Amino acid sequence: MGKLYDALPDGFLKKVLEGENPELVERLLTLQVKYRDSTEKDEKAVYRERLASTFWQFYIEVAKKISPNLPPQKRLLLRYGTLDMRYLNADDQKLILGRPLEETEPDNTVFYVDEWLMAVAEGKIKPSMTDEQPKHKAQSAGGSGEDPSGNRSKYERLVGASEAEKMNYQNLLEKRKLMEETLLSIANLATNHPNEQLLAMPDIYSDDQLARLEELPEISRELRRLQKEMQLARNNYSSKFEEVNELEKQIMGASGGESASTQLYETDARTIENEAGALRQMVKMCVGRQGNHFPILTSAFIPKETRDYNFKTSAYGKINAVEKLDASVFSRTFRQASNRILPYIILLPGYGNFGICWEPYDKYNKATSKGRIAVPMFTRIPDLVIQMALADFRWQTAKELASYHWMDEGLTGRYYEYFTNEKLKGDIKTTFMEDYILWLSKEAQGIQKLHKDVRYVFWRFIPFPDDLKEKLSLKGFYYNELWKKEQTFRLSQE
Numbered sequence: 001m002g003k004l005y006d007a008l009p010d011g012f013l014k015k016v017l018e019g020e021n022p023e024l025v026e027r028l029l030t031l032q033v034k035y036r037d038s039t040e041k042d043e044k045a046v047y048r049e050r051l052a053s054t055f056w057q058f059y060i061e062v063a064k065k066i067s068p069n070l071p072p073q074k075r076l077l078l079r080y081g082t083l084d085m086r087y088l089n090a091d092d093q094k095l096i097l098g099r100p101l102e103e104t105e106p107d108n109t110v111f112y113v114d115e116w117l118m119a120v121a122e123g124k125i126k127p128s129m130t131d132e133q134p135k136h137k138a139q140s141a142g143g144s145g146e147d148p149s150g151n152r153s154k155y156e157r158l159v160g161a162s163e164a165e166k167m168n169y170q171n172l173l174e175k176r177k178l179m180e181e182t183l184l185s186i187a188n189l190a191t192n193h194p195n196e197q198l199l200a201m202p203d204i205y206s207d208d209q210l211a212r213l214e215e216l217p218e219i220s221r222e223l224r225r226l227q228k229e230m231q232l233a234r235n236n237y238s239s240k241f242e243e244v245n246e247l248e249k250q251i252m253g254a255s256g257g258e259s260a261s262t263q264l265y266e267t268d269a270r271t272i273e274n275e276a277g278a279l280r281q282m283v284k285m286c287v288g289r290q291g292n293h294f295p296i297l298t299s300a301f302i303p304k305e306t307r308d309y310n311f312k313t314s315a316y317g318k319i320n321a322v323e324k325l326d327a328s329v330f331s332r333t334f335r336q337a338s339n340r341i342l343p344y345i346i347l348l349p350g351y352g353n354f355g356i357c358w359e360p361y362d363k364y365n366k367a368t369s370k371g372r373i374a375v376p377m378f379t380r381i382p383d384l385v386i387q388m389a390l391a392d393f394r395w396q397t398a399k400e401l402a403s404y405h406w407m408d409e410g411l412t413g414r415y416y417e418y419f420t421n422e423k424l425k426g427d428i429k430t431t432f433m434e435d436y437i438l439w440l441s442k443e444a445q446g447i448q449k450l451h452k453d454v455r456y457v458f459w460r461f462i463p464f465p466d467d468l469k470e471k472l473s474l475k476g477f478y479y480n481e482l483w484k485k486e487q488t489f490r491l492s493q494e
Helices: 012-017 022-037 041-063 072-080 090-097 113-121 151-190 207-213 216-254 269-287 312-325 382-405 410-421 428-441 452-461 466-473 477-493
Strands: 110-112 331-334 337-340 344-351 356-359 372-378
Touching (some): 012 072, 022 041, 041 072, 041 269, 072 113, 110 312, 113 269, 113 344, 151 337, 312 344, 312 382, 382 410, 410 452, 428 452
Parallel strands (some): 344 372
Antiparallel strands (some): 331 337, 356 372
């Protein structure tokens, strides 16, 4: 390999570097030594920047080799940014090395970087879109790399549309089950007769039984309406399912027989290189302009305020905590039916101050596609960056779905109205995100921090659960007024 590599003792660093480009490895090790030994401030800053740049080159080279057989040391490099254990104190080494390589969470939407790259490499997840990198079309079996018919994009749209019809059918089915349960409860009540004491036979219907029987015509009408909607959803799904199968056959023929369902997205080495580049951009955004952009994990940049960092299971729990307060944060409406669609959550290596939404949803599939958000793993206040990422996600999703009506309709329209009426300056999304975090962290506890107009908008479009609303109504005049108005509105809709 090289003199510096050969002189390394057997250990974590040598296993990370093993099998990589010798020239790049020697340059990385040389800069590591110069950065460590430099005593002059300006000179050390120069070596620090060069080491960071070279590390990212090395990182991307390792990422391009992603596979199930990648050594655990290299996976830890991709996951946490760990290059050399000498950068970590004993407690931090235990923290990193003591964590399992395989972690699970119920919804399978939270990814470490190594897991994310693997899913992209296997064609299970579409590569991230970015404006800063050239977009290379995947190579087909014939090597042309072209898709003149647009079958791939059409396939994605059709799959999304068919999944939306399937979800729509499922939602209607749940409504039918509720109506059937009501019907059964009425039947059970109507056929349960106590004995008439004088005649020693079943008594006549009670007033309560007669009142419940009067609900039958309305239930019958509702079941007939659901029948028509379910039949329409079933027929639409069947039609789109046939189109998907037909298009899949065309794609299989163009790709040498490989099923589009087993590998939805074609990938090559360039795909993973671009994806690693996109992840690097995400890291920069999560660090922020004024933050520490040194990518190698060191104890100096692991916050000591907490040890509850954004590892997979912990991040999932924090996301669920937000959803308990904002139940509609992952809700997306298609054909008047709302579905819960969790975004992909990418846990980025290193330290950062910000959580971001990279993409609210796939532009080819607004109905069922997952968005993607990114959060730094190591941060002083893990809950805050999760809330920040979901605030960004909420704003971008609402804005994109409203399209050119975003200043007039829905959540963004009402917030824009407040923003302009108050003659506020700066970025409207940033202001919204700050208010959203106050909504979750303060207003949910009855601590009034928001402008009354913002509180009204959030009460309507980012509602707390009813039990929390009721508790808040006892804590202050504004909450009480909002709860009363909502109760009045609900009664008027009945």
